[in-house]
Amino acid sequence: MSKNMAFGEVDSVDAGAAPDNDGSGPTLAQILQPLGAPDGGLGEIASEILRQALRLGGVDEQRYWDHVSRLANPDLLLSAVPVGSDLAVPVVTGQRKAGSVRVSGKVAATVMGNLAGRNGFPNTRVVMDSWGASQVRLQWGDDDAPLPEWETSSDVDWACADVANGLMYGYSTAAIREYLSETWGPEVAAEAMRANTST
Numbered sequence: 775m776s777k778n779m780a781f782g783e784v785d786s787v788d789a790g791a792a793p794d795n796d797g798s799g800p801t802l803a804q805i806l807q808p809l810g811a812p813d814g815g816l817g818e819i820a821s822e823i824l825r826q827a828l829r830l831g832g833v834d835e836q837r838y839w840d841h842v843s844r845l846a847n848p849d850l851l852l853s854a855v856p857v858g859s860d861l862a863v864p865v866v867t868g869q870r871k872a873g874s875v876r877v878s879g880k881v882a883a884t885v886m887g888n889l890a891g892r893n894g895f896p897n898t899r900v901v902m903d904s905w906g907a908s909q910v911r912l913q914w915g916d917d918d919a920p921l922p923e924w925e926t927s928s929d930v931d932w933a934c935a936d937v938a939n940g941l942m943y944g945y946s947t948a949a950i951r952e953y954l955s956e957t958w959g960p961e962v963a964a965e966a967m968r969a970n971t972s973t
Contacts, residue, residue, distance in 0.1 A: 783863075783874050783943055801853050834859040845870075846946040853894055857885055863944075864894020865915035870944030872915035874901070882910045889914060916942055933958045933966035941970075 833856045841861055842848045847869050854861040862875045862885075873895070877885050882900060890898040895914040919938035922931040933954050940950035947967075954963035 801855055832856070832859060833861060837861065844943075844945045844949040846944055846949075850944065855889065855892065857889075862889055862895070862912075862914075864892070865896065866894060866944075870915070871942045872913060872918070873943065874911055874913040876909050876911050879908055879910050882912065886912055918942070929958050929962045930965050930969070933962050934969050937966050937970045 837860045838851075841851055841854070841863060845851070845863070847866075850863055850866060850870060851861065853866075854863045856862075857875050857877060860875050863870070863873050865871055865873055875885075886898050886900065889895040889912065898912060898914040900910050901913045901918075919935050919942060921935055936954060936957070937950055940953065951963060951967055954966055958966070
């Protein structure tokens with residue numbers, strides 16, 4: 775990872791795979807309801823039905839599993855909204871303070887309008903991004919944690935920013951630790967996790 779973007783929801787998206795739809799689709803709970811799936815969480819059967827429904831709806835299965843593996847509470851996906859090949863996961867008090875999704879520039883205004891009218895997508899906006907004009911990043915809820923100073927910050931400072939963003943996006947401690955180890959190495963990861971006493 776370079777020092778121009780901290781750990782967040784969209785750091786692993788392929789820039790060439792811009793979602794094209796307008797984000798007006800049903801939530802995942804609404805997709806599951808007519809299939810007779812239980813609405814008490816993502817049990818094994820509900821999860822399999824959900825995967826099938828997402829495949830039919832155009833959501834990339836890898837993106838779905840990225841969300842499942844990162845979120846401390848994967849049941850938040852039941853209120854997610856399919857947006858192209860990705861999912862817009864809502865914010866929930868005490869579990870997740872921010873969310874974001876990358877969309878093609880031609881549908882950004884429509885997606886933003888559709889998400890802004892839904893529960894769990896407060897303050898939906900376009901944020902500055904370095905991916906070029908063909909895509910923009912939509913964000914809702916809180917802003918990303920501030921990035922450290924480029925010239926004077928250590929790897930631990932950058933890793934601590936990643937911890938802050940991971941917690942803000944509602945990711946599990948295990949997912950944050952794994953990301954830090956892969957990105958910064960085990961020693962920096964351990965130091966950054968220790969520096970954040972809430973993890």
